[in-house]
Amino acid sequence: MSHLLGIVIESLVAALLLLTIGYCMLLNTRLKRLKADEHSLKATIAELITATEIAERAIGGLKHTVRDVNENLGSQLTAATQMSANLKQQLAECDGVIHRLTRIAIAARPASGPAPVAEPKVSAAKAVAAAAQAFSERRRADGLAA
Template sequence: MSHSLGIMIESLVAVLLMLTIGYCMLLNTRLKRLKADEHSLKATIAELITATEIAERAIGGLKHTVRDVNENLGNQLASASQMSQQLKKQLAEGDNVFRRLSKIAIAARPQGAAEPAEPVAAAAPRMSSAKAVAAAAQAFSDRRRTDGLAA
């Protein structure tokens, strides 16, 4: 019996050794896959680092471009504002000149003269040059827009 008990124990140890060898083979294949995944993960990380560096450079370039555009746009807005102020002043001066011309035209008109029924172009050959200028100024003032600008 002691002999068969020894064989059983040795058989059990042999079976356990076989299971251990099989499990080690299984672990070996898993470790190989893990190593392969590690290499592909390293390659992916390297590509990600490269893409990140490219993106950082692009962002830096965009920041520089935005700064330049902002300065340029600020200068253009200041220039446009100055031009707008100049145009307002010139329009006010033009309106002032127009009013003075209208007053001159009204003052140059004879006291009893009525508004001509014919258009100015047809009446111009029969009028003197002063009357023609006055009629032209009157026609010009009649075409005046509601916002103070001449048409």
């Protein structure tokens, strides 16, 4: 009986060793797959890092471009505002010149011609006085009579 008990124990140990070997082989294949996944994961992480660096550089470039455009538009807006004010002033002066020229033309018309619609007939003395007054009202621009 003692030999039989020894054989049973030895065969039980052999069976357990076979199960252990089979389980180790299964773990080995799983570890190989895990290693392969680790390498692909490292490659994916490296690609993500590269893409992130490229995006950061692009964002930096965009910020620089936005700052330049903002400065450029600010200066152009200031110049446009000044030009608009200048044009407005010149238009106002032109209106004044046209008004004065109209008054001079009305005053210079001969008394025998048709009467202007806007004003009644004016005597020669009044026409000369109106022309002199219009002439005296003109501004001087750059030292010359406008």
